Amino acid sequence: MKEINWFPGHMAKSRRELLSNLTRAELILEVCDARVPNSSRHPDLDKMFKRKPVWTILGKADLADPFCTERWLEQAVADNAIWLALNILSDDDLLELRQKLLDYNQQYISIARRKGKIVSPLRIVIVGIPNSGKSTLINRLIGRKSARTSNKPGVTRNLTWIRGGTDFEVLDTPGILPPRFDTIEMKRNLAAVGAIPDEILPIEEVSFALFRQLAVNYPDLIKARFGINIRIENACSLCEINAWELFQQAALKRNCLASGGEPDLPRFNNLFLQEFRSGKIGRVSLECPQAEIKKVL
Numbered sequence: 001m002k003e004i005n006w007f008p009g010h011m012a013k014s015r016r017e018l019l020s021n022l023t024r025a026e027l028i029l030e031v032c033d034a035r036v037p038n039s040s041r042h043p044d045l046d047k048m049f050k051r052k053p054v055w056t057i058l059g060k061a062d063l064a065d066p067f068c069t070e071r072w073l074e075q076a077v078a079d080n081a082i083w084l085a086l087n088i089l090s091d092d093d094l095l096e097l098r099q100k101l102l103d104y105n106q107q108y109i110s111i112a113r114r115k116g117k118i119v120s121p122l123r124i125v126i127v128g129i130p131n132s133g134k135s136t137l138i139n140r141l142i143g144r145k146s147a148r149t150s151n152k153p154g155v156t157r158n159l160t161w162i163r164g165g166t167d168f169e170v171l172d173t174p175g176i177l178p179p180r181f182d183t184i185e186m187k188r189n190l191a192a193v194g195a196i197p198d199e200i201l202p203i204e205e206v207s208f209a210l211f212r213q214l215a216v217n218y219p220d221l222i223k224a225r226f227g228i229n230i231r232i233e234n235a236c237s238l239c240e241i242n243a244w245e246l247f248q249q250a251a252l253k254r255n256c257l258a259s260g261g262e263p264d265l266p267r268f269n270n271l272f273l274q275e276f277r278s279g280k281i282g283r284v285s286l287e288c289p290q291a292e293i294k295k296v297l
């Protein structure tokens, strides 16, 4: 795969601004994507945030494989880390998070009251990769549409503190991607979930790699969605040629036709990625602890 080098100037600037805002913060929420918890966590957040408490939010949990999400949460408990899986669009999930935050703030409120100080709202910094749901989470936490949201990465450009009644004050930040990607898989996974703008991707590589991975790990979902026949007993050992044939068949089944009856792959690449991102293929995770997900290189 070609190099994806996407660390635009605004991200480096945001990182600097973020650091200067940290002293005001009492809690950091890192919004990751539940389908790719490994790739979507920032590699040096702990160093960046020093002793500030960090909670990891696995957003878009409604799109992820619940079995894998459970494994991630178990691993977090074992590591003594606070991880929460959320469908940020769900009222129930938001209510639960809100309550956890209020409970957490109770300690500060008690201390302030004891010292006769004014009780201030809990100051939360929201960080995470682009398009993970940070601004949506903020709007829902504070109960009004204050931060701009979109299903494209790179929408929030400035750091803004937003006051949410007497309970919270929240800092919205632009998506900050790791300045380096450790492995080719991580790049592909971030690209697949839409954390990198499609215009700068080798979209055909991302889409085919994703198709192969899903055909191996979720053959029933691919069969059902695209009406193609994958022999499950051989699915784990899908070879490159086989996967390529299946990919072309899937394009044809979806009426992505070029002249001469050939599959129109550029069209299918877009369609396939959109269907994956919106959850139409089903609930899938591209990363799972304990290697439940077979790696397809």
Ligand SMILES: Nc1nc2c(ncn2[C@@H]2O[C@H](COP(=O)(O)OP(=O)(O)OP(=O)(O)O)[C@@H](O)[C@H]2O)c(=O)[nH]1
Pocket (backbone or CB within 6 Å): 059, 060, 061, 062, 063, 086, 087, 088, 089, 128, 129, 130, 131, 132, 133, 134, 135, 136, 137, 148, 149, 150, 151, 152, 153, 154, 155, 156, 157, 173, 174, 175, 176
């Ligand atoms: N299905 C699902 N969609 C979500 C969830 N959270 C956010 N979204 C959608 O994800 C898209 C991105 O949301 P934003 O809040 O703009 O993401 P962001 O992290 O602020 O993005 P940048 O500002 O570009 O870094 C929007 O279309 C949201 O509706 C979730 O838990 N589940």
Ligand SMILES: [Mg+2]
Pocket (backbone or CB within 6 Å): 134, 135, 136, 147, 148, 149, 155, 156, 173, 174, 175
């Ligand atoms: Mg945003």
